[in-house]
Amino acid sequence: MKIDFSFSREERLKNFTAIRSLFTSGRALNHYPFRIIWLPLEGVQSVFPVQVAISVPRKKFPRAVDRNRIKRLIREAYRLHKHELYQALAGETQCYAIMIMYVDKSLPVYAAVEPQISKALNRLGKKIVAASAPNDSDGKV
RNA sequence: GCUGUAAAAAACACUAUCGCGGCUCCGAAAGGAGAUGAGGAAAGUCCGGACAACACAGAGCACCACACCAUCUAACGGAUGGGCUGCAGUCUGGGAACGGCCUGCAGACAGCAAGUGUCACAGAAAACAGACUUCCGGCCACAAGCCGGUAAAGGUGAAAACGUGCGGUAAGAGCGCACGCGCUGGUAUGGCAACAUAUCUUCGGACAAACCUUGUGGGUUGAAAUGCCAUGUACAUUCUGAGUCCCGCUUGCGGGAGCCGGGCUGCUCGUUCGGUGAGCUUGAAUCGUCAGAAGGGGUAGGCAGAUAGAGCCAUUCAGUGAUGAAUGGCCUAGAUAGAUGAUAGUAUUUCCCUUUUGGGAAAAACAGAAUCCGGCUUAUUUUUUACAGCUAUU
RNA sequence: GCCAAUGUAGCUCAGGGGCAGAGCACUUCCAUGGUAAGGAAGGGGUCAUGGGUUCAAUUCCCAUCAUUGGCU
Numbered sequence: 001m002k003i004d005f006s007f008s009r010e011e012r013l014k015n016f017t018a019i020r021s022l023f024t025s026g027r028a029l030n031h032y033p034f035r036i037i038w039l040p041l042e043g044v045q046s047v048f049p050v051q052v053a054i055s056v057p058r059k060k061f062p063r064a065v066d067r068n069r070i071k072r073l074i075r076e077a078y079r080l081h082k083h084e085l086y087q088a089l090a091g092e093t094q095c096y097a098i099m100i101m102y103v104d105k106s107l108p109v110y111a112a113v114e115p116q117i118s119k120a121l122n123r124l125g126k127k128i129v130a131a132s133a134p135n136d137s138d139g140k141v
Numbered sequence: 142g143c144u145g146u147a148a149a150a151a152a153c154a155c156u157a158u159c160g161c162g163g164c165u166c167c168g169a170a171a172g173g174a175g176a177u178g179a180g181g182a183a184a185g186u187c188c189g190g191a192c193a194a195c196a197c198a199g200a201g202c203a204c205c206a207c208a209c210c211a212u213c214u215a216a217c218g219g220a221u222g223g224g225c226u227g228c229a230g231u232c233u234g235g236g237a238a239c240g241g242c243c244u245g246c247a248g249a250c251a252g253c254a255a256g257u258g259u260c261a262c263a264g265a266a267a268a269c270a271g272a273c274u275u276c277c278g279g280c281c282a283c284a285a286g287c288c289g290g291u292a293a294a295g296g297u298g299a300a301a302a303c304g305u306g307c308g309g310u311a312a313g314a315g316c317g318c319a320c321g322c323g324c325u326g327g328u329a330u331g332g333c334a335a336c337a338u339a340u341c342u343u344c345g346g347a348c349a350a351a352c353c354u355u356g357u358g359g360g361u362u363g364a365a366a367u368g369c370c371a372u373g374u375a376c377a378u379u380c381u382g383a384g385u386c387c388c389g390c391u392u393g394c395g396g397g398a399g400c401c402g403g404g405c406u407g408c409u410c411g412u413u414c415g416g417u418g419a420g421c422u423u424g425a426a427u428c429g430u431c432a433g434a435a436g437g438g439g440u441a442g443g444c445a446g447a448u449a450g451a452g453c454c455a456u457u458c459a460g461u462g463a464u465g466a467a468u469g470g471c472c473u474a475g476a477u478a479g480a481u482g483a484u485a486g487u488a489u490u491u492c493c494c495u496u497u498u499g500g501g502a503a504a505a506a507c508a509g510a511a512u513c514c515g516g517c518u519u520a521u522u523u524u525u526u527a528c529a530g531c532u533a534u535u
Numbered sequence: 536g537c538c539a540a541u542g543u544a545g546c547u548c549a550g551g552g553g554c555a556g557a558g559c560a561c562u563u564c565c566a567u568g569g570u571a572a573g574g575a576a577g578g579g580g581u582c583a584u585g586g587g588u589u590c591a592a593u594u595c596c597c598a599u600c601a602u603u604g605g606c607u
Contacts, residue, residue, distance in 0.1 A: 007160065055478095065507095072161095073482085079483090080159080
C-alpha cells in the first residue's frame with residue numbers, strides 16, 4: 001500500500017465548539033517540546049481518524065514570522081509521520097481531535113523537530129488505544 | 142581611508158522529490174496536467190482618500206484639525222519651487238552701534254499694535270513703571286536728616302523699558318538731531334503672491350506648543366461596514382403606542398416626576414428592569430430605538446463587497462521641479478482556524494584554509510498580505526553616485 | 536482588524552511651568568530580658584525614550600517604545 005503524504009483540509013480541525021471543548025475537557029500528553037491535547041469527537045463521520053490543529057503561543061513568540069515558521073515546521077513533520085498514528089488507530093471507530101502546542105521558548109530547527117514529532121505521535125497512538133479499549137461504552141470524559 | 146547627509150538599485154536564482162492556496166484545462170467521478178503565489182517596509186495605525194451604511198432642507202453656537210506664498214494632487218498635516226528668519230564658516234564695509242556677498246544646516250513661520258493672564262528666586266523696581274547706592278537742586282553754617290528732580294552709572298536677574306555719537310541740562314532723559322536695529326500704516330517701483338527696494342509716518346519687554354482672536358476645513362461610524370441566498374425564536378415587512386418635563390453639578394453624567402412595555406401579584410398600590418434620541422438649540426421630518434400584534438418555524442453556512450487598479454513598465458513631449466499628457470506593451474497573491482513549506486543538488490556571492498587544482502562554512506538584516514490606494518514615521522543588510530567634514534601619503 | 540488609557544522611589548500612587556513628594560518597604564539608633572508594635576534619624580529617582588517651545592519642562596507640543604483595557 002502506498003503511503004499518502006498529503007495534508008488536506010478535512011484533516012484540519014476547524015470547528016470552534018470542538019476546539020473549545022478540547023481545551024475544557026481534553027486529555028493531555030507532554031512530550032517536550034510539545035504538549036498534545038486530544039479528545040474523541042462525537043457524531044463526526046470522516047475518512048480520516050483524526051483532525052489536527054497546531055498552536056504556538058503569542059506570549060513566547062511575539063513576532064508573526066516566528067509563529068508561522070514554527071507552525072510550518074510542525075505541520076511538515078506531522079505530514080511525513082502521520083501514517084504511524086493512522087496505523088495505530090486503524091481499529092478505532094471514532095474520530096479524534098488533536099491539538100499540538102509548542103511550549104519551548106527558542107526557535108527550533110527542522111532536524112530536531114522531525115524525530116520528536118515521530119516519537120510523540122507513537123506515544124499518542126498507544127495512549128489513545130489504551131484509553132478506549134477497556135471501556136468503549138463510557139469513554140466520554 | 143573614515144564619518145555624516147541626500148538620492149538610486151537589490152533583498153536571491155535554477156533543478157528534482159514530497160506537500161499547501163486559489164486559477165485555467167482534461168475527466169462521469171476519483172484524480173491528473175499547466176502556469177502562478179508576501180514586503181520595502183506587508184509594521185506602527187500617525188494623516189488623507191476611495192467605498193459602504195446611517196436622523197444629513199437650512200441656520201446659529203460648541204468641539205476638533207490646520208496656519209509664510211505659489212504650484213502639484215482624488216485628497217492630505219504629504220511633495221516641489223520660492224520668500225523670510227535663525228545658527229555656523231570664509232571674505233568684507235563702518236569711528237561705533239551695526240551691516241553686506243557666498244556656502245552649508247535648521248525652522249509648528251497667522252495675530253501679544255484686539256482683550257485677559259503669567260513672568261518663580263534674586264533685585265529698589267518685572268510692566269498705567271520704579272529711587273537702594275550714586276548724581277543734582279532746596280531747607281540747613283556744614284554734616285546727618287527731610288523734601289523734590291533724574292533713569293545717565295552701580296549691582297540683581299533669563300529679561301531692566303531701543304543702540305552708538307553729538308547737542309542739551311542744575312543733574313539727566315528719544316528731550317532734540319544724525320546714523321543704526323526692530324516694527325505699524327500709507328505711497329511708488331518690481332513680483333501671480335509671500336516679499337524686496339525707496340520714501341513718509343506711528344511705536345519700542347517676553348510668552349499664543351497660556352486662555353484666546355482671525356482665516357480655512359470637518360456630519361458620524363468603519364469591510365467584524367454593507368447587500369444577497371440558504372437557514373429560520375436571532376430576520377425583514379405591515380399596523381398600533383411611547384417618544385414629555387424638572388433639578389443638580391463634576392458638563393456628560395447623576396437624581397426625580399410622568400408616559401410606554403415586561404417581571405413580582407387574583408386586582409390596585411408598591412417595587413424592579415428596559416426605553417424615553419445624532420455635542421447643544423431652533424426648524425423640518427416621523428426614517429432610528431423600545432414595547433405589542435400579524436407573518437414565517439431549528440442552524441450559525443455560502444456568495445458578493447474582494448483584487449484590472451487615482452495599476453505597473455518603456456519611450457517621447459510640456460514644466461526649474463513635484464507632476465501632467467500621448468503612444469506602445471503587460472496582468473502581477475487573494476487566504477478565511479487563515480496558503481506561499483521541507484529535503485537533496487547545481488550555479489552565484491561572501492568568508493576561512495591551501496602554491497594552484499581543490500576543500501569547508503553561510504544564504505543572512507528588519508521582518509509575513511487580510512477591503513484597497515496615496516503619504517508620513519519607525520526597524521534594517523549590501524552596493525553605487527553626489528555633496529560636506531576629518532586624517533594620512535605622493 | 537478598529538478604538539481608548541497609562542508610564543514618577545523596591546511596591547501602591549500624588550504632584551500639571553519655578554529646589555520632586557506621601558504611605559508601605561529598606562538601613563541605623565532609642566526603647567525591651569528578647570521580638571513585634573511604637574519613637575527618632577537616614578538612604579534610595581535617567582520623572583519610559585528622543586527631539587522641540589520657553590529664561591526655565593516631570594508638567595506644554597510632536598514622534599517613538601512598552602504596558603493595560605474595550606469593541607467583536
